[in-house]
Amino acid sequence: xxxxxxxxxxLVLQDASGPAIxxxxxxxxxxxxAGLGAGYAERGIGSAxxxxxxxxxxxxxxxxxxxxxxxxxxxxxxxxxxxx
Amino acid sequence: xxxxxxxxxxxVNARVSARRATLFDEEDYRKLLRMSPDEISRYMEESxxxxxxxxxxxxxxxxxxIEYALNAGLAETFDELLAWANGRxxxxxxxxxxxxxxxxxxxxxxxxxxxxxxxxxxxxLIRAGEFDDALLxxxxxxxxxxxxxxxxxxxxxxxxxAAAAEEYDESGMLVPLENAxxxxxxENLFEGVTSASGAGPESAYAEYLQAEIDFRNxxxxxxxxxxxxxxxxxxxxxxxxxxxxxxxxSTLSRNRDQLVEHIRESRYGDELAGALDEMAxxxxxxxxxxxxxxxxxxxxxxxGHAHPMSVCPVIAFVLAKERxxxxxxxxxxxxxxxxxxxxxxxxxxxx
Numbered sequence: 207x208x209x210x211x212x213x214x215x216x217l218v219l220q221d222a223s224g225p226a227i228x229x230x231x232x233x234x235x236x237x238x239x240a241g242l243g244a245g246y247a248e249r250g251i252g253s254a255x256x257x258x259x260x261x262x263x264x265x266x267x268x269x270x271x272x273x274x275x276x277x278x279x280x281x282x283x284x285x286x287x288x289x290x
Numbered sequence: 291x292x293x294x295x296x297x298x299x300x301x302v303n304a305r306v307s308a309r310r311a312t313l314f315d316e317e318d319y320r321k322l323l324r325m326s327p328d329e330i331s332r333y334m335e336e337s338x339x340x341x342x343x344x345x346x347x348x349x350x351x352x353x354x355x356i357e358y359a360l361n362a363g364l365a366e367t368f369d370e371l372l373a374w375a376n377g378r379x380x381x382x383x384x385x386x387x388x389x390x391x392x393x394x395x396x397x398x399x400x401x402x403x404x405x406x407x408x409x410x411x412x413x414x415l416i417r418a419g420e421f422d423d424a425l426l427x428x429x430x431x432x433x434x435x436x437x438x439x440x441x442x443x444x445x446x447x448x449x450x451x452a453a454a455a456e457e458y459d460e461s462g463m464l465v466p467l468e469n470a471x472x473x474x475x476x477e478n479l480f481e482g483v484t485s486a487s488g489a490g491p492e493s494a495y496a497e498y499l500q501a502e503i504d505f506r507n508x509x510x511x512x513x514x515x516x517x518x519x520x521x522x523x524x525x526x527x528x529x530x531x532x533x534x535x536x537x538x539x540s541t542l543s544r545n546r547d548q549l550v551e552h553i554r555e556s557r558y559g560d561e562l563a564g565a566l567d568e569m570a571x572x573x574x575x576x577x578x579x580x581x582x583x584x585x586x587x588x589x590x591x592x593x594g595h596a597h598p599m600s601v602c603p604v605i606a607f608v609l610a611k612e613r614x615x616x617x618x619x620x621x622x623x624x625x626x627x628x629x630x631x632x633x634x635x636x637x638x639x640x641x
Binding site for chain 1: 298300301302303304305308309374
């Protein structure tokens with residue numbers, strides 16, 4: 207089995223008609239990772255924002271804006287998705 | 291909330307910074323200095339002390355009302371801190387707030403020593419630490435030091451106090467007991483800090499704790515030296531600081547000029563330079579102790595600015611809140627005693 211491994215591998219490689227991941231797949235990955243990153247950033251900002259709003263209701267709008275700011279990274283990811 | 295789960299410094303520090311902003315400032319103190327005790331309580335009603343003042347307003351009046359409301363407000367604020375915090379942050383804050391357990395135990399011991407009646411002792415308790423109300427009530431009712439030691443068996447103060455109680459029985463002096471309490475508290479505090487080296491938030495916190503211990507040692511040494519008691523300060527040295535070794539402390543406390551020189555050359559030299567000059571001139575310990583307090587608040591605040599995601603901002607707030615309570619109390623008591631506003635002003639610790 208092992209003796210044949212090389213031949214099998216070269217066969218498989220020849221068989222593949224393109225790259226392992228297509229550009230659409232890569233773009234999808236980019237959106238997913240960007241979403242993950244934005245979520246992590248919002249975790250910290252969100253809990254700080256809730257703390258601030260709990261102390262002072264007037265801060266609600268500012269807190270909301272600051273909390274969703276990391277979402278902008280997703281817009282770039284979507285642009286990448288469209289271009290891909 | 292609890293010691294489980296993950297630490298949530300973002301949330302706690304956002305709330306703490308909002309609270310910090312509501313603390314009384316220079317301007318407020320200036321107004322308070324011109325008020326009578328009743329006006330002060332009225333002023334407090336419009337601040338964060340609204341709850342306690344309203345609750346206690348029907349039972350007390352004048353300076354008593356202020357005093358009780360301050361203690362109640364302090365306890366309330368610190369209970370809230372514990373309610374907000376989670377995980378490791380909770381643990382560190384809780385360890386720090388055991389300061390009030392230490393204070394309560396000391397108050398109970400002093401009450402027994404002076405034969406004060408339980409009610410008066412109870413008034414001085416600050417119900418902010420980890421001991422529950424039942425235990426505190428028992429402490430207040432305790433009739434001897436041994437009874438207090440028995441009650442505290444199993445807490446962090448149990449064993450050290452038991453050892454110190456023997457010494458107390460021999461010498462009849464309170465100092466061993468109080469120092470045993472302080473030591474137990476600080477030892478416990480350092481167990482909550484993992485690394486004291488490097489430049490991370492943990493080491494900033496450790497550095498702050500070292501400063502607190504150093505300043506306490508300085509204060510104890512100066513007081514002992516001044517009272518002229520035949521006690522070796524080294525016996526009551528609190529471990530963990532960086533400024534002195536026990537031997538250094540006992541030689542330095544006999545000679546104040548050398549002590550001042552030693553502090554001036556240490557890493558606290560810059561922070562305390564003004565205070566040291568003043569002490570050398572005015573020969574006043576009170577001024578120096580206020581300067582130490584102010585330097586400590588400053589130190590904690592700097593650590594909090596440098597490491598906003600650590601326990602440091604919370605500790606800075608705790609300190610600032612304590613100072614606020616001390617200040618208002620000083621103003622109320624001072625005004626009642628008919629002191630000149632300028633004299634009271636000198637007693638305040640304002641950043």
